[in-house]
Amino acid sequence: MRDQYDVIVIGGGPAGVTASGLLSKWGRSVLLLEKEKFPRYHIGESLVTGMMPVIEELGAAQILEELGAIRKYAISLIWGSHPDPWTVRFDEVSPFPYAYQVKRAEFDSLLLAHTRRLGTTVIEEANVREALFEGDRCTGVRYSRSDDVIDVHAPFIIDASGQAKLMARRFDAVGWHSDLKNLAAWTYFQGGSRYDGQEAGNILVENRPPGWLWLIPFSDNTCSVGFVAPSKDFTASGLKPAAVLYQSIDESREVKRLLTGAVEVSQVRTAKDWSYTCERMSGPGFIQAGDAAAFIDPLFSTGVMLAMRSASAAARAANDILDEPDSEASIRQSYEDGYRSFLDVVISFVRFFYDPSKEVWDYFERARELVDPTEQLKAREDFIVLISGLVAMHPIMDYVPAAPVAVPPSG
Ligand SMILES: Cc1cc2nc3c(=O)[nH]c(=O)nc-3n(C[C@H](O)[C@H](O)[C@H](O)COP(=O)(O)OP(=O)(O)OC[C@H]3O[C@@H](n4cnc5c(N)ncnc54)[C@H](O)[C@@H]3O)c2cc1C
Numbered sequence: 001m002r003d004q005y006d007v008i009v010i011g012g013g014p015a016g017v018t019a020s021g022l023l024s025k026w027g028r029s030v031l032l033l034e035k036e037k038f039p040r041y042h043i044g045e046s047l048v049t050g051m052m053p054v055i056e057e058l059g060a061a062q063i064l065e066e067l068g069a070i071r072k073y074a075i076s077l078i079w080g081s082h083p084d085p086w087t088v089r090f091d092e093v094s095p096f097p098y099a100y101q102v103k104r105a106e107f108d109s110l111l112l113a114h115t116r117r118l119g120t121t122v123i124e125e126a127n128v129r130e131a132l133f134e135g136d137r138c139t140g141v142r143y144s145r146s147d148d149v150i151d152v153h154a155p156f157i158i159d160a161s162g163q164a165k166l167m168a169r170r171f172d173a174v175g176w177h178s179d180l181k182n183l184a185a186w187t188y189f190q191g192g193s194r195y196d197g198q199e200a201g202n203i204l205v206e207n208r209p210p211g212w213l214w215l216i217p218f219s220d221n222t223c224s225v226g227f228v229a230p231s232k233d234f235t236a237s238g239l240k241p242a243a244v245l246y247q248s249i250d251e252s253r254e255v256k257r258l259l260t261g262a263v264e265v266s267q268v269r270t271a272k273d274w275s276y277t278c279e280r281m282s283g284p285g286f287i288q289a290g291d292a293a294a295f296i297d298p299l300f301s302t303g304v305m306l307a308m309r310s311a312s313a314a315a316r317a318a319n320d321i322l323d324e325p326d327s328e329a330s331i332r333q334s335y336e337d338g339y340r341s342f343l344d345v346v347i348s349f350v351r352f353f354y355d356p357s358k359e360v361w362d363y364f365e366r367a368r369e370l371v372d373p374t375e376q377l378k379a380r381e382d383f384i385v386l387i388s389g390l391v392a393m394h395p396i397m398d399y400v401p402a403a404p405v406a407v408p409p410s411g
């Protein structure tokens with residue numbers, strides 16, 4: 001086994017496979033180390049169209065069809081002062097008319113196999129224990145596998161270790177968003193009903209004070225149903241998280257209706273759902289991508305999109321740094337600036353949206369202020385562009401040859 005590569009990627013989730021896949025495609029030697037044996041369970045099942053340009057660049061579009069995943073054409077919401085459900089469709093503005101609802105165990109496994117096909121050396125059950133440094137420069141990692149402890153080296157490391165946040169924890173650089181300290185509890189049901197026709201794959205997001213419910217339908221007639229609320233409200237209820245989830249479902253309007261006749265087929269799972277942006281997202285010899293750099297509340301299902309888009313930018317940065325080592329500092333800074341400004345827009349909108357007392361129009365207007373101040377689109381379209389993750393990012397992120405945001409004539 002060789003011990004030197006161009007790039008080492010830590011983690012085989014959506015961020016890791018994106019970074020490794022693109023770098024392998026561009027002819028770099030890449031080692032990806034993943035702690036688990038795939039397929040492994042993971043939350044994060046509802047995708048948005050902002051990830052589709054990256055899927056295309058990876059040449060992985062057929063994977064989503066192979067999965068037989070249900071297409072997600074739209075998002076249905078019960079949110080705002082108006083009590084009725086409302087729906088926005090991706091094809092109202094996006095060049096990508098649909099995304100997918102996926103079981104992550106299958107989705108992530110197929111992507112891992114894809115990066116292998118692109119030339120990445122993938123080692124599963126390889127637990128990265130620490131990053132290796134010479135002075136302040138990261139030069140490799142130490143991982144354990146079975147009883148072996150192995151050192152490998154590369155001029156550049158990409159940390160895609162998800163919420164393990166290997167590098168951010170090492171540098172004590174996790175910046176928590178204290179107003180978004182939520183807890184999520186979720187489970188799976190079989191049966192119930194779906195919306196009609198193309199709407200059958202819609203995610204439903206229903207406001208249920210002090211939090212909100214999601215219902216994500218899958219192609220096998222099961223669905224994922226979860227409740228997200230401030231951790232302190234879960235605690236204050238005096239109930240177990242599972243009881244809070246069941247009570248929220250019972251008090252809901254649309255989720256309860258769609259679950260009529262459905263049977264629970266899983267145990268309730270819970271996760272700490274605290275948003276953070278790392279205060280540093282790179283250093284000499286390394287860059288963080290995906291949840292290893294930042295995690296934003298799942299309200300708009302942006303996690304996988306952010307993971308893939310940040311990882312593609314990180315891959316591009318790593319590739320440029322290998323070509324021009326003298327420009328490393330400015331390339332890394334460009335990556336951080338671009339990603340941070342995109343995250344700032346998304347998080348600012350999540351904060352605004354968390355006030356469910358507004359008119360739907362207020363949400364559209366706020367989206368316009370954030371992403372389209374010159375009013376090229378209708379405000380409703382700005383909202384869709386924003387929650388799709390198709391906002392044009394900083395030039396280093398905006399690499400997709402086909403412009404990610406189609407701008408139709410205004411009016
Ligand atoms: C309650 C909840 C609901 C969510 N819902 C959605 C949703 O509907 N849609 C959406 O897009 N996102 C959602 N997300 C977010 C989504 O789960 C993540 O943003 C996404 O998985 C990030 O991808 P990643 O590749 O950065 O990290 P991950 O997918 O977590 O992958 C990281 C990988 O690194 C591996 N790893 C960790 N440590 C090590 C180590 N030391 N050595 C080697 N490997 C290691 C892990 O095993 C893992 O496979 C949700 C999150 C939560 C908490």
